[in-house]
Amino acid sequence: MKVLVLGSGVIGVTSAWYLARAGHEVTVIDRLEEPAMETSHANAGMLSFDHSTPWAAPGVPFKAIRWLTQDLAPLYINPKAIDIRALGFLVRMLGQCTSSAFTVNKERMLRVARYSAECFKVLREELPLHYDGRQKGTLELFRTEKDLAEAGDNVAILERWHIPHAVLDVDACIRHEPALAHVREKIAGGVLLPGDETGDCRKFSLALAKACETLGVTFLMNTSVEAIDTGNGKITGVRTSTGTLTADRYVVALGCESPRVLGGIGIHLPIYPLKGYSLTMPILDEDRAPQSTVMDQKYKVAVTRFDHRIRVGGIAEIAGDNKDLPQQRRAAIEFVVRDLFPGGGAVEVAEFWTGLRPMTPDNVPILGGTRYDNLFLNTGHGTLGWTMSLGSARFVADLVSGRSPDIDPAGLGVDRYR
Structure with missing residues (x-):
């Protein structure tokens, strides 16, 4: 055909x-x-097979209100973009922020993501594709003991869905990502998802x-x-x-x-163009650069390692079809890579990029x-x-x-x- x-x-x-x-x-x-x-x-460079989870979840509406009052936050709303389309999407997404909807949507997402993980393994055996791919997992990093303690609910979800994971103390985080030794005092622990991968999507x-x-x-x-x-x-x-x-x-x-x-x-x-941003920079110091993906749970920013580059991605912005590159958004994701991996990448010459993610209300x-x-x-x-x-x-x-x-x-x- x-x-x-x-x-x-x-x-x-x-x-x-x-x-x-x-x-x-x-x-x-x-x-x-x-x-x-x-x-x-120029997405975040993550293959989040085990990290696949709905953004629409119980408690998210209250977190979103708090995020909107912060200078460095994972969510922004551009007032000029609030129209019927945006309001309709937000209302439908809020309707998915229940425990029952979360369970249904999580299962559907994992069904596709886990199948996709199997397909990636088969494809790598069939084709010699070069895309800076690494199979070293994702480290969800928590900055405070309070944040780490509150991660218990997320860990329970991982256990419920039989997702391989490990809760790491500071020393274990550094063993997995040695560059974090330079900022030991800034981290409290983490959760490792060993089944996730990284690479350059383009x-x-x-x-x-x-x-x-x-x-x-x-x-x-x-x-x-x-x-x-x-x-x-x-x-x-x-x-x-x-x-x-x-x-x-x-x-x-x-x-x-x-x-x-x-x-x-x-x-x-019901697809809405949720705006995201990334920075891509050459590595300056191998000892200060990540080895895989580190997800800063406070700011929801991912720092990902390619062969000779670092990709930093994050932010969810309600901005319609706007593709402007405001410097305050760059500052938000730039802060994380400078704070966790100081001296690892040439931030000053990083490529600043934005893209529109096709989001559904149930994700x-x-x-x-x-x-x-x-x-x-x-x-x-x-x-x-x-x-x-x-x-x-x-x-x-x-x-x-x-x-x-x-x-x-x-x-x-x-x-x-x-």
């Missing part, structure tokens, strides 16, 4: 890979000149795109999606800036653009079929696009191919929002 994939971020590229592996004739279209130029370009996406091309996948870049045509319960074509393209089946992997494109054919997705991606027989969705992954990419892509590729997927599809489709 001919399959048209809309979007060439990590979700679109991984979708193309599995579809091509299944024997389909695959074309990927994107309005930019290369794959992985937007949200996949490098991964570009390398996999090259592998896709060897399987015959065509990438039509500089091609904007303008509208989708329908007829008799099916998609009949996609109107683009270079003409109308047709296929037997279609996969939408457009991230934050998905609601705009699909709204025209009556599919309304679960939207995967699978639609009311149109030949239209499938692979979108809405929020902060976990790379983490869930291979699992989501293989799941959707199986559905496109008419095969039963390896994981239960219940609760992953768009129909859960009806």
Whole structure:
């Protein structure tokens, strides 16, 4: 079959890979000149297979109010961005901040993330992809004894879901991340998630795109999606800036653009563009740089090690489609890397970047079929696009191919929002 994939971020590229592996004739279209130029370009660099958890959780609304009063905080709201779309998203997300909703959403996220972890292991055995990948886990770092004591609820969740973990004292944290010895007095302990991984998402996406091309996948870049045509319960074509393209089946992997494109054919997705930021810098001193990912639990900022660089990512900002780079946001994430890894990276020359994460109210991606027989969705992954990419892509590729997927599809489709 001919399959048209809309979007060439990590979700679109991984979708193309599995579809091509299944024997389909695959074309990927994107309005930019290369794959992985937007949200996949400079994310935090984490593969959070075991760290996958809903942002919408009991107690979060009260924490959010406190965060909004802090100068250095994980959440910001741009008053100019508060419109019907933002308010609707916030209300729906608040509705998910219950114990019962958290349990349902956590299970769905872990179902996809754990499947994706298996897919990553298989892919590394099949392809010699070079993306600064490391398999050394994530260290959740707590700055005070009080914060460490309050982590008991999170540890209980890890135990409930049988997630491998270890509670570490200060000495154990330093054994895992030796550079922390320079700031010993600033930490109280941590929780290690050994199953998590790290790497450069854009490098991964570009390398996999090259592998896709060897399987015959065509990438039509500089091609904007303008509208989708329908007829008799099916998609009949996609109107683009270079003409109308047709296929037997279609996969939408457009991230934050998905609601705009699909709204025209009556599919309304509750996806909001949650803004995030990152810094990428060369390493100055190996002894003062992290070895994997350190997540500062106070500020929700991740400091991640690549081969010769450090990536610092964090912040959730309600800002609409705005992609400005305000210096106060840079200062917020810059503080963490300077404070925990002083002298480790060349902060002064760091690349400052922002991207829009396609967030759903329940933080679960939207995967699978639609009311149109030949239209499938692979979108809405929020902060976990790379983490869930291979699992989501293989799941959707199986559905496109008419095969039963390896994981239960219940609760992953768009129909859960009806």
